[in-house]
Amino acid sequence: MGRSVGILGGGLAGLALSALLAARGHHVTVYERDQLGGKLRRLEVGGLTFDTGPSLFTVPQVWRAYLDRLGEPDPLNLQPLPGGLGQYHTPHGPVPLPVPPGHALFADWQRYVRMAAPLAPHLLTLLTTPPRLTDPAFLRASAALFRVTGPHLTAAAWLRARHFPPALSHALATQALNAGLAPQDAPALYALLPALVGAEVMRPARGMGALLEALKDSAAARGVVLREGEAVTRISGTALMLNGTEAVRHDLLVSALDPVRLAALRGQRAPSPLARRTVSGVALYAALPEPTSLPATSVLPPDDFRAFRAAVRAGEWPSSTLALVHAEGRRLSVLLAAPATGAAVTPEHPWVQAQLRRIEETLGVPGLLASAQAVTALPPAHYAAGGHPGGALYGAAVPPWRGGPLHPQPYRVAPGLWQVGAGVHPGGGLPAILGGALLVDTLLAGTNGR
Ligand SMILES: Cc1cc2nc3c(=O)[nH]c(=O)nc-3n(C[C@H](O)[C@H](O)[C@H](O)COP(=O)(O)OP(=O)(O)OC[C@H]3O[C@@H](n4cnc5c(N)ncnc54)[C@H](O)[C@@H]3O)c2cc1C
Numbered sequence: 001m002g003r004s005v006g007i008l009g010g011g012l013a014g015l016a017l018s019a020l021l022a023a024r025g026h027h028v029t030v031y032e033r034d035q036l037g038g039k040l041r042r043l044e045v046g047g048l049t050f051d052t053g054p055s056l057f058t059v060p061q062v063w064r065a066y067l068d069r070l071g072e073p074d075p076l077n078l079q080p081l082p083g084g085l086g087q088y089h090t091p092h093g094p095v096p097l098p099v100p101p102g103h104a105l106f107a108d109w110q111r112y113v114r115m116a117a118p119l120a121p122h123l124l125t126l127l128t129t130p131p132r133l134t135d136p137a138f139l140r141a142s143a144a145l146f147r148v149t150g151p152h153l154t155a156a157a158w159l160r161a162r163h164f165p166p167a168l169s170h171a172l173a174t175q176a177l178n179a180g181l182a183p184q185d186a187p188a189l190y191a192l193l194p195a196l197v198g199a200e201v202m203r204p205a206r207g208m209g210a211l212l213e214a215l216k217d218s219a220a221a222r223g224v225v226l227r228e229g230e231a232v233t234r235i236s237g238t239a240l241m242l243n244g245t246e247a248v249r250h251d252l253l254v255s256a257l258d259p260v261r262l263a264a265l266r267g268q269r270a271p272s273p274l275a276r277r278t279v280s281g282v283a284l285y286a287a288l289p290e291p292t293s294l295p296a297t298s299v300l301p302p303d304d305f306r307a308f309r310a311a312v313r314a315g316e317w318p319s320s321t322l323a324l325v326h327a328e329g330r331r332l333s334v335l336l337a338a339p340a341t342g343a344a345v346t347p348e349h350p351w352v353q354a355q356l357r358r359i360e361e362t363l364g365v366p367g368l369l370a371s372a373q374a375v376t377a378l379p380p381a382h383y384a385a386g387g388h389p390g391g392a393l394y395g396a397a398v399p400p401w402r403g404g405p406l407h408p409q410p411y412r413v414a415p416g417l418w419q420v421g422a423g424v425h426p427g428g429g430l431p432a433i434l435g436g437a438l439l440v441d442t443l444l445a446g447t448n449g450r
């Protein structure tokens with residue numbers, strides 16, 4: 001029988017789960033304090049439209065599994081991004097990922113791909129299946145993961161044991177930043193991502209905003225009530241206070257918020273106040289006067305991961321950070337990994353300027369950003385406003401054995417109160433967000449939400 005479900009937070013996770021629960025006959029309302037979409041939103045800069053937040057749509061089989069469960073065709077028209085994961089400008093030389101045939105590193109790349117191959121058929125299971133030791137599919141997938149990673153818990157340890165040439169090793173280590181962590185802290189699985197993702201680095205033909213539209217449409221088509229500008233200000237059992245004035249009761253609540261935020265709403269202390277944070281970022285969106293000839297994606301890893309890790313852990317600006325640069329016509333977007341301190345910096349900040357000079361020198365485009373007609377920066381303060389403490393992009397930094405696919409997380413916080421989203425599915429990019437929605441939908445169906 002359909003129950004009344006309140007979802008707190010209308011980011012991608014809350015929206016994705018809302019349609020799944022409505023498809024099971026529940027009466028679902030999503031409460032969003034600001035705009036639906038959370039980290040993904042449309043921004044106008046110098047007359048051009050940018051989609052903020054996620055830029056690479058990887059592991060699209062999770063999205064297809066999501067659509068299969070809803071019984072819907074794919075509205076996104078996902079297109080491979082030219083150049084795949086991009087050109088990695090490591091201190092040991094440039095490396096394109098995936099490494100193409102004919103490249104000096106191609107033989108090493110093939111050796112690497114062969115190592116990861118036994119895991120590829122299990123990636124979808126790892127991302128979408130509740131981590132239960134009684135589930136044979138989960139056990140098979142976990143066994144495949146352990147066979148490939150061996151005794152190495154972290155991306156750095158796995159790479160050290162493989163003795164790849166330094167440039168390839170550095171480019172692969174950079175993938176740890178997809179979990180918001182240095183390679184010394186990220187699960188070994190992250191070093192395997194380029195092999196597992198392969199050529200399937202995608203983007204909807206109409207931009208990432210199309211994903212938000214698709215999620216909103218499928219929720220609305222199933223009768224989900226979407227309430228924007230409605231901040232949840234208190235939670236007691238399965239009752240909510242909205243904007244401090246309106247009381248609402250549901251049979252079941254699902255939080256798609258950061259767990260620290262959820263704890264505060266319940267009048268409790270943060271779950272683990274000592275937890276370290278994943279990195280935050282300074283995203284810059286620039287409207288250029290002319291189309292650039294830069295490749296679609298260029299990546300400048302930190303020169304030295306140890307120094308980078310020490311700086312972000314200490315809440316200091318790393319002297320060389322990860323820079324992810326996307327170019328498309330006159331649109332240029334840059335994401336700089338930054339410590340999760342909630343800082344409110346502008347494009348003129350000396351650290352931002354120093355990182356932009358590094359990008360311009362490395363890519364051979366002096367003065368590129370200075371030539372922009374308009375630039376908007378989204379700093380850690382922006383990501384902190386409705387997200388994780390300090391603006392951490394992926395929430396708390398959990399130990400490697402709890403990160404990635406093994407995620408034994410508190411999906412059920414209390415009777416009638418569940419969690420979904422980046423805060424409870426660490427490493428939370430789109431595959432983890434969508435996979436986490438499938439996973440929580442499965443768990444809820446099994447328990448009828450109690
Ligand atoms: C700059 C950047 C680049 C990224 N790049 C990639 C990428 O290339 N590929 C990829 O896969 N992933 C990427 N990600 C990660 C991905 O965007 C996120 O994991 C995902 O959007 C998180 O979704 P979410 O719903 O869990 O959280 P959020 O988007 O943070 O949603 C939480 C929502 O809760 C709302 N909220 C908070 N408090 C309340 C309250 N009290 N009441 C009601 N509502 C509330 C917030 O306003 C927000 O809308 C990137 C993220 C960022 C920021």
